Amino acid sequence: MAGTSGRLLALLSLLQARRDWPGAALAARLEVSERTVRRDVERLRDLGYPIRATKGPDGGYRLGAGADLPPLLLDDEQAVALAVSLRSATASGADVGEAAGRALATLRQVMPSRLRHRVDAVELSAAGSVPGGSAADPEVLATLAGAVRAREVVRFDHRDALRRVEPHHVVTRSGRWYLVGWDLDRDDWRVFRIDRVRPRVPHGPRFVPRPLPGDGRVETLLTGRFRGAVAGSDWPCRGEVVLHLPVADVAPYALDGVVEELGPDRTRLVVGSWSWAGLVALLARFDADLEVVGPAELRDALGRVGRRLARAGRPGGPVDG
Template sequence: MPKTSARLLALLSLLQARRDWPGALLAERLAISERTVRRDVDRLRELGYPITAVKGPDGGYRLDAGSQLPPLLFDDEQAVALAVALQVATTSGAGIAEAAARALTTVRQVLPARLRHRVDTLRVSAVPAPHEAQVDSAVLLAISAASHAGEVLRFDYAGAEVPRRVEPHHLVTWGGRWYLVAFDLDRDDWRTFRVDRITPKVPTGPRFTEREVPGGDVSAFVWSRFRGVDASGEWPCRGEAVVHLPAREVAQYAREGAVRELGPDRCLLSSGSWSWMALAASLAHFDAEVEVVGPQELRDAFTLLAARCARAVR
């Protein structure tokens, strides 16, 4: 049986991982008796953790939110994860760099020497994107509050002549910037807005019933918007070409494309892009002969690209 302190830490970590825990399952996970679980729960309560008993056939426990902050306990993995998160947060563009640095210092001071040493040896250099835009954390909170409450968000948008009215759905980060995914009420369609260009207006609008983002997946929706693909994740322009290089070399740069070997120095590359010219340019970047298989739109794009390249060197 592990020592009491280590056992309490493990018990607390489990209680934080899910809402309700049957006593028998806790005993099984910790390899102790249910009686010991009850004693350990009482010890955590004495330390200030608001753990309530859950009624039911199996019984169990739940860690609730309390009015006071009890002692914070972290296992080794949690301490490392927290240190990484706080160091990376300094380049999140959310305007919390100073607060994150102070939080890391505070956490470090209360960690045991053993964990403090592990955290000190961890050095993470999070390099911001060249075009990263700083966002006021108050704006992020205002958008999050409206989204959580299900209230229409009104805001001025840089470059727009009139205020926007949207049903806020999700905040996302992409390429060093923060974006709001929302349903635009005036345009009756889904839109993405750069948060650094948003100035929220108060009060917020009426409550709304949440809609499902197209495709049902926020990440896939944002990816499709920024890559120029449709809601299904498919490129609007797809074509095939024979590249006179070994398949293993082409596959390294094919991204979402499919590569099929035709011989030791030839392969068939099926790929897609947001336009035929972009697809032709991506195929032309290989330092090798390229034979267009189809469709005709891709052949026409190569003809236009060749003419432009010829004019560029005149």
């Protein structure tokens, strides 16, 4: 009976890996007769797998989609990838989070212990997650998450450089995966895109986790680093202006700025950017007169960028300086 069970699993695995299989090819791969293959196909059909016979010179079989979901056969890599995806969905804030959590619990319950330990190590944080194009390898995700849980220094190649990092969090943000950790060689917190990480084995020694800076939240640190802030999560450059526009023309384009209506054609805007020149560019998009409330750095940047653009707009005029 054990031989039959193992053969059924092997047959199902072959049918999942390829669209069409001639009966003779399946028999050869399984080292059984074509009659045995036919009997095994009937057993799988009885279990709910929609296996259809295909026409042709050789005849064969195809695993189709059914009305009901039969038991799934997953290899180790597929199981870990599915578990990571489900755990990510539960952290994303999407309306499938509750269903994903139940699916993850079901999958975990039937996993062998060696895979269950790996999946349990994947503790994720979400920071502004939206659908996107993460190309992170599930094996790498599981490896880094395991190091976070075990508090082990990781060594990996990132942009052709060897890094030694105390991993703190595996984070998903805007459809990508990141590792947040203390870089031992840079003596600072760093954020690494996981799809660019190539781990080296074995891991380094165990460490005592350092407290995150600021309010201690990984989302705050990640937001600040993406905004170019050295500490905290606020923009490094922030200014206040009064735009000669109605609030309805400002609010949709204010990003995360603060908008206040001052009159029918006057709107106060407090907004930030990664640089003063970047803030000038953001304000210029409104194409309207404005009054600078502060600070002096914004006023200086407006004058500097304005002079540069004026020179660039003159025929034959210099564009540098």
